[in-house]
Amino acid sequence: MPMLQIKDLGKNFAGIQALKDVSLSVEPNSITAFIGPNGAGKTTLFNMITGVYPPSTGEILLEGKSLLGCKPDEISRRGIARTFQNIRLFSKMTVFENVLVGCHNQLKTNVLTAVLGLPFTKKEENIAEKEAYKLLQFVGLAESLNEEAGNLSYGNQRKLEIARALATKPRILLLDEPAAGMNPRETRELTDLILKIRDEFKLTLILIEHDMKLVMKLSEHIIVLDHGEKIAEGNSHDIQNNPKVIEAYLGTGAVAK
Amino acid sequence: MLENILRTLPQVLFDGITLGTVYAVIALGYTMVYGILKLINFAHGEIFMTGAFIGTAILLAFSSLGWIGTLPIIILVLVAMFLTAGVTGAIGVGIERIAYRPLRKAPKLIALISAIGISFLLQDLVRFTTEFANDGNFYLIGPELFKSNINVPLSKMASFLSDASFKTSFLFVLVTAVALMIILDVFVNKTKWGMAMRAVAQDRDTAALMGVNVNKTISLTFFIGSALGGATGVLFAVQYGTIDPYIGFILGLKAFTAAVLGGIGNIRGAVLGGLIIGVVEMFAAANLSTLTNHVIGAEYKDVFAFIILILVLLFKPEGLLGKALHEKV
Numbered sequence: 201m202p203m204l205q206i207k208d209l210g211k212n213f214a215g216i217q218a219l220k221d222v223s224l225s226v227e228p229n230s231i232t233a234f235i236g237p238n239g240a241g242k243t244t245l246f247n248m249i250t251g252v253y254p255p256s257t258g259e260i261l262l263e264g265k266s267l268l269g270c271k272p273d274e275i276s277r278r279g280i281a282r283t284f285q286n287i288r289l290f291s292k293m294t295v296f297e298n299v300l301v302g303c304h305n306q307l308k309t310n311v312l313t314a315v316l317g318l319p320f321t322k323k324e325e326n327i328a329e330k331e332a333y334k335l336l337q338f339v340g341l342a343e344s345l346n347e348e349a350g351n352l353s354y355g356n357q358r359k360l361e362i363a364r365a366l367a368t369k370p371r372i373l374l375l376d377e378p379a380a381g382m383n384p385r386e387t388r389e390l391t392d393l394i395l396k397i398r399d400e401f402k403l404t405l406i407l408i409e410h411d412m413k414l415v416m417k418l419s420e421h422i423i424v425l426d427h428g429e430k431i432a433e434g435n436s437h438d439i440q441n442n443p444k445v446i447e448a449y450l451g452t453g454a455v456a457k
Numbered sequence: 458m459l460e461n462i463l464r465t466l467p468q469v470l471f472d473g474i475t476l477g478t479v480y481a482v483i484a485l486g487y488t489m490v491y492g493i494l495k496l497i498n499f500a501h502g503e504i505f506m507t508g509a510f511i512g513t514a515i516l517l518a519f520s521s522l523g524w525i526g527t528l529p530i531i532i533l534v535l536v537a538m539f540l541t542a543g544v545t546g547a548i549g550v551g552i553e554r555i556a557y558r559p560l561r562k563a564p565k566l567i568a569l570i571s572a573i574g575i576s577f578l579l580q581d582l583v584r585f586t587t588e589f590a591n592d593g594n595f596y597l598i599g600p601e602l603f604k605s606n607i608n609v610p611l612s613k614m615a616s617f618l619s620d621a622s623f624k625t626s627f628l629f630v631l632v633t634a635v636a637l638m639i640i641l642d643v644f645v646n647k648t649k650w651g652m653a654m655r656a657v658a659q660d661r662d663t664a665a666l667m668g669v670n671v672n673k674t675i676s677l678t679f680f681i682g683s684a685l686g687g688a689t690g691v692l693f694a695v696q697y698g699t700i701d702p703y704i705g706f707i708l709g710l711k712a713f714t715a716a717v718l719g720g721i722g723n724i725r726g727a728v729l730g731g732l733i734i735g736v737v738e739m740f741a742a743a744n745l746s747t748l749t750n751h752v753i754g755a756e757y758k759d760v761f762a763f764i765i766l767i768l769v770l771l772f773k774p775e776g777l778l779g780k781a782l783h784e785k786v
Contacts, residue, residue, distance in 0.1 A: 250666055276668035288663045290656050292780075300649075301656040305668040307649045325649060368668050 201264055203228040203404045204249070204372055209258035211244055211428075218244045219428045221258070226372075226421070231398060231405045233415045235439075236425035237448060242408045243285055245425070246374050250282050251275040262372070277305050281370035283361040285377045285408070291350030295341055295360055298349050299332035302367025306331065335363045338400075339393065355386040362393070366401065373397065375407040379414050387414060394418055416440070424448065460617065462744050467611050468621040469743045470736065475627045475696075477735020478634035482689040483712035484719070484727035485641060486682035492658040492722035493678045495565060499572040500552055501686055502709015503579035504545050506702060508687025509694040510583050512541040513599040514590075516695075520600040530602045531629065538633070538691045542684035549683025550676050558672070576705075584702040596701040599694050603629065630692045637685055638728055644681070645724060654678055658722070711738075711759075714766050720779020729777055738762045 202225035211219040219241040226232050234242045248255050251272040260267045267275055281302075290298050307324050336342045339359040344352060349360060358378055365373055378394070379387045391414055398405055409415050415422065416436040424432040424439060426448040432439060439445055483505050490498040515537040519525055524533060556575050560568045584595045591597060603626035611618040645651035656664040657674045665671050693708075694700050715734045719726025741761035746754050769777065 252662070252666070272662070272665040273668050273670045276666060282666060284663070288660060290659045290663070292659060293652075293655060297652060297655075300652050301664065301669065302667050304649060304653055304656075325647070328649065364667060 202226060203230075203263060204406075205261040205264070206245075206249075207259045207261070209245070209248065209260065210256050211241075211248060211253070212256045217428055219248075219255075222425070222428075222430050223258075224423055224430065224433065226404060226406060228404055229398065229402060230420050231394070231407070231418050232421045232423065233419035234406065234408045234423050234425060235410070235412075235415055236431075239427075240425040240448075241428040242425055243376060244428075246282060246376055246406075246408065249275075249374065250280055273305075276368050276370075279369070279371035280374065281365035281368045281372070282374035283358070283365055283376055283378060285380065287354075287357045287361060289349040289357055289360060289364070291348070293349060294346050295336065295349050295352065296329075296332060296345045298360055298364050299335055299367045300328060302364040303328040303332055304368075306367070306369060332363075332367060335366050338366075338396075339363045354381050355383075355390075358382070358390070359393070362397070366397070370403065372404045372406065375405065375409075377408055377410065379409060379411045387411060390414070391417060458747055461747055463617060464619045465743050467609070467618055468623075469739050471609075471621055471623050471627065473736030473739035474732060475623070475631050475735070476739060477732035478631055478638075479689055479693055479696075479731075480708075480712045480715045480735050481728040481731025482634050482637055482685050483708065484715040484731045485638070485724060486686045487713050487716040488719070488721055488724060488727040489654075489678050489682045491716070492724075493654060493675055494557065494561075494568075496557065496568050497572065497713070498557075498682075499569065499709070499713075500556075500575040500579060501682065502705035502712065503576045503583075504549055504552075504683045504686040504705070505690045505693070505708060505712075506700070506705030507548065507579055507583055508541050508545045508690025509700045509704065510587060510597060510690075510702070511544055511687065512537045512691030513597050513694045513700060515540055516599055516602070516691075517597075525600055525602065534602065534629070534691070534695055535633075538688045541691050542688040545687025545690070546680040546684035549679040549686075552683075553676060553679040558675075580702045580705070587702065596699055598699050601698070602626065602695055624696075626696050630696050633692060634689065637688065641681065641685065642724065650674070650677055707759075711762065714763065718766050718769055718776055720776025723776070723778045723780075726776055726778035733765070733777075734762050737765050 204226040206222060206224050209219060209222045210217070222245065234245060236242055247253055249260055251267065251270050251274070254268070262278060262280065270278070290301060307328055333342065336345060339362055341356060341359055341363065344356065349357065352360060362378070379390055382390060394405065395418070397403060419436060422434065422436060422439045423430060424445050431444045431448060432442045483501065486501045486504070487498060490496060490501070516533065519533050519537070552575055556571045557568050560571055587597055588595050603624055605625050606622050607625060607628065609621045612620050645654060653664065653669045653674045654677065656667070656669055657671055661671055711734055712731065715730035716727045717730070718733060719728065719730030738758050738761065741758035742755045745757060745761065
């Protein structure tokens, strides 16, 4: 069974069709890339998968079960985590605390016990702290533990977003332009990190990315969107030679007639 | 004149800090809700007042059961505070659910009007209930619990000081209020739900995407803020004896001022602001008439507190501990 299945998904924003009849499926433990020019609807797709807004038409299935009507926190609990195109860390909290927020749902303490029994929740908090520390080590930020998240370098902020997303114990991780604003060295490190995440956490990864070197190197499956529609899919070789894709990126004149 | 001011300074500080801690705990309620919803919950002063009435009613019940005098008073007051905190906490959650949540996507001004409406509703509800139960009187006099005075013979230590004295209840109020603030600080900074509250305050949508249940977190914030407000109401009633349904208004305003002074949305700022306003107010009450050669009397003390507020905000608009917002261009 596919890990994630999207059927005839569409989204209208006040008359503008941002996404139109998109169907696709993502295999477990694979790396899939969504590519396409700006405004193609890639982030809109991410936003619908994570419940930020409901689709106008169609359906999203996680391991065969519909996600329609689920709020973002429920979807997070069911195993989908994400990072953001424009970094959205809790910039005034420390690096460590950012990851701890991601651990929120791994802790059983409910509101009532939290209010009534402060000392009894301590043990669980400790487990979460260990977990968070491990994740920071994994992405290479353990030294910056107590720094304010907003003070990290751009590349490190992106890594922290990944650590925070991993803390929710996802089965699918969505990365929205993880390499944006990174220099070539940082991008290479990121490529390794993404592969390491897939193998060590047994995750399914979906990424939106404009860096084609990274996309071609990582992705087993590529889906190309343009003007809200899926125009092509396949492996990197298929995509590089697909005239529709070249046209979308470079304009009609680029395709030799 | 200066000599006179110095002489009474210890007493002013005792009184001011005690009053200040009361302001501080109420200010916490304002600042927490503002931090998470960017809403000034004007009903919070009325939550405090409701707490004072519920607590006094419980203490009067204890009194009629003959427990006061037989059981330790501190235990009885703590029990009354605990019960009251539970009830006002639940009222706070209910208010958010009914009056604010449906308006969450509306402009902030609309929710503010809703808060003012809730304020009047609570005032009248408490007044009605009290008149109904108390032979048509809308004020309530609680049982006298702490009769003894503590004298501090400062004049023996330093001849330029005069003796200070305060009721035992002052000490009780002070210790309890400080304990409440420490518990809150630990809760917000060290626990999972405290972390969730700060995350929601910073970025509600992202917090939701990280699996934080935003509605539950907001309810929790209202519960804690209102429980603290209600418990402080009980402290106030114990301290000052007579309460009426309108005590929440001016006290709420001052606590709100304290929150703004410290930097609204900042928990430690609220505590600092509360203490400053409490001390300034008591200082003004004690010395205003001496300082102005009897032109201005002690009843103008509130003006004094607000002048301080305006001065601070002129030079530091984000409040004492607030962080300045730098617009990115």
